[in-house]
Amino acid sequence: MKIAIDAMGGDFAPENIVKGVNLAKKELSDVTFQLYGDGAKIRQFLDDETAIEIIETTEVIDFHDDPVAAIKSKKDSSLVRAVTAVKKGEADAVLSAGSTGALLTAGLMLVKRIKQVSRPALMSTLPTADGRGFDMLDLGANTENTAHHLVDFAILGSYYAENVRGIEKPRVALISNGSEESKGSPTVKEAHEILSAMTEINFIGNIESRDLLSGGADVVVTDGFTGNAILKAIEGTATVLMKEIKSAIMAGSVTTKIGGALIKKPLSGLKDLMSTDGAGGAAFVGLKAPVVKAHGNSSELAIASALKQIHKMLESDVSGKLVKHFENMDK
Amino acid sequence: MKIAIDAMGGDFAPENIVKGVNLAKKELSDVTFQLYGDGAKIRQFLDDETAIEIIETTEVIDFHDDPVAAIKSKKDSSLVRAVTAVKKGEADAVLSAGSTGALLTAGLMLVKRIKQVSRPALMSTLPTADGRGFDMLDLGANTENTAHHLVDFAILGSYYAENVRGIEKPRVALISNGSEESKGSPTVKEAHEILSAMTEINFIGNIESRDLLSGGADVVVTDGFTGNAILKAIEGTATVLMKEIKSAIMAGSVTTKIGGALIKKPLSGLKDLMSTDGAGGAAFVGLKAPVVKAHGNSSELAIASALKQIHKMLESDVSGKLVKHFENMDK
Structure with missing residues (x-):
């Protein structure tokens, strides 16, 4: 090839x-x-x-x-x-x-x-605490999406997770402002209804963005505007927190600094978790x-x-x- | 009172x-x-x-x-x-x-x-690294918003930041998928145009969600669906990271555990930063x-x-x- x-x-x-x-x-x-x-x-x-x-x-x-x-x-x-x-x-x-x-x-x-x-989407594999990861799309190829677009994203993401990441029957979820079926914008509710009726993908319903890094789903579907905002919120929070930990340690007492030196190794493991080195690129699916x-x-x-x-x-x-x-x- | x-x-x-x-x-x-x-x-x-x-x-x-x-x-x-x-x-x-x-x-x-x-909104004061904080709205009172709604949110948030948090000429920004004026959904672009022409608020343009916790704006305006997703992405990332730090330390060597004990104090300062104890409630503005x-x-x-x-x-x-x-x- x-x-x-x-x-x-x-x-x-x-x-x-x-x-x-x-x-x-x-x-x-x-x-x-x-x-x-x-x-x-x-x-x-x-x-x-x-x-x-x-x-x-x-x-x-x-x-x-x-x-x-x-x-x-x-x-x-x-x-x-x-x-x-x-x-x-x-x-x-x-x-x-x-x-x-x-x-x-x-x-x-x-x-x-x-x-x-209907619309291609930008998709990345993001890290989870258990190392399994999840695929999120659309991350910003579009700025507005219809329910029909979201349904196509679900199919694209599911095929990718199964074929490229080797996940059997990947759990596909839809970002919403609550996990209940009744939650969401009209677009999300419509997509939820169509996805619920589909047999070819393992749709598990809505997911809230607070449950992504803990591994709530294998494929996370949302419109390009929201997906972009979620991705950058995760990045920004991780960056600020890691920086704050570092400066809290550096501003601390001698004891704290020694402590900081001693935990350098596990913290760098955490950095690996959030690093993009091993995650591949964003696929334009x-x-x-x-x-x-x-x-x-x-x-x-x-x-x-x-x-x-x-x-x-x-x-x-x-x-x-x-x-x-x-x-x-x-x- | x-x-x-x-x-x-x-x-x-x-x-x-x-x-x-x-x-x-x-x-x-x-x-x-x-x-x-x-x-x-x-x-x-x-x-x-x-x-x-x-x-x-x-x-x-x-x-x-x-x-x-x-x-x-x-x-x-x-x-x-x-x-x-x-x-x-x-x-x-x-x-x-x-x-x-x-x-x-x-x-x-x-x-x-x-x-x-046009529409009330749910607004919270969220933490920034420098302790100044920022107000974000709408956090989910609505699931869909027009440009006109977003403009009203900007006014509501600006008055709040100035009167309640004592910030002079609060910097008001609009969430988008890029900081350039040309970025965003049609709704965001329309709101951007209206806000740019307004003299009564200090509109500084678009902001990406990765720049929120580092203090890029005092008031952050977005629709209720996106705001809810950003808020929960920040919460979820902070929760998972703090948990991972803790378990990385606990799973480490004796040296690492001693290090962990020594940095307990600065880490709890960080927890305070992310805690909601001092932030007040969400105002329905x-x-x-x-x-x-x-x-x-x-x-x-x-x-x-x-x-x-x-x-x-x-x-x-x-x-x-x-x-x-x-x-x-x-x-």
Whole structure:
């Protein structure tokens, strides 16, 4: 299988991207890595060129570019060329740590959505206390969603959790302002009714956002505006708390500082839990092939784990299965 | 001034409610506390009866009752009687730790909204790392809101932060999926445009939910569905992280456990930061008089702090000022 990689996208590109490929290559022996970008710069960080194809591109889309305009004007950018490779069948999937907006736009325009999927969504695997994790979507590909969109998200997320994360009959839940069936906006109530009647997914009802990190569901469905707000609230709270713990210890007595030094190890384990290094990227689900966005500030470990995630997506053919599922719904 | 108190509402009623009154009474010498409920039970916990009025009621609304039905059928409940006292002018404000739905319904039906306010909202003061805090609304009184509702929330929140929390020209921000003006749902973009043109509030634009606890704004405005989801995501993340820290320490080596014991004090400071004891209750803003909901599991400290919050609301006449503001808008 072939994975197209935007080697120039992200805060630490091409260094972390290429080093991530070096790492992933050791584990993924059946993958050809296509690196799109400035060949000379890419080669600075590349261990060797086995299983590597370097495709020279001359432009880079950065975070300040307007996504839609950039896709049209920067045809020879590493991002557009990498996505185009999937469209042309020269690659099976694409990874970028560049502009989210540009990748979403290019994915939608070039890879295209599965015909019967109303709206693609951005989905990430987030950590839970028990290490099992949960997939949440939509994280912001859309700013408004109908009940029908939410139902499609539930199917997309369920297939992903089952095929890529290996969870049998994943528990799918809908974000609402209460766990009772009667709770929610009109849109959420309508989605709840449709999902309750579906046999192909294991819908467990509403979930409140306070029960996410404790593992209340395997797949969490919500509209893109709310999903984005929840994701960033979790990130912000974790960041502020870890910082406060650190500064409380540093501002404390000598005793406290010694205590802080002694618990450094378990606390760093906690940091791992909240870290994105092992979680892979955000998948833009509902398209005909895997399109994955890694964090802009991804470490080489994060890039390697996103590549392993894509490998699982290709190996399990989750996109192909979804195409078939939605085709059958049409009949 | 007179505060009507639902002495029977909440998980630890009437004990924590009455003990909270005992505490608040020491600081609030100009308040008469009206306790609605079972007089015999109330007197078990009451220090003395100066500045206290006990009003006997025979019914209690609990968390399982349907709010609207309960308001109508349990006319002699402590909650309905306490809210009715405000309607009749026998009390200036009301506090309950009972059913949120019942209090919102009773508040809306009996105390009534300020005529020109499109929708009342539930608002709480949440903690920030610097101790300043921020007010967020709506936390779930509504499940869907228009741009016009959001604009009213901004005015309500701004008046509250300025009058009750003493913040000069409070920075008001709108939750969105990006800080740029161009980001957001159609509703958020419309609200952004209206707020930008208003001179009476200090609107600073959009805010992402990751910047709340670090103090990005003094008043944070969003629809009730999103606000509820953000609030519970913050709560859930803080709870899971504190629990994980504790169990990481307990599962660690002897060294780690000693370290844990040594940092117990700063960590409990952090717990205070996230605790609701000092934050007061959730105010149901947009009504003609203060209606405040304390957490169901409120400690006596939390009840006392909600009473002090109501005292500030009455002292500053924030409700009266809002009535005038909205009357003037009408002209």
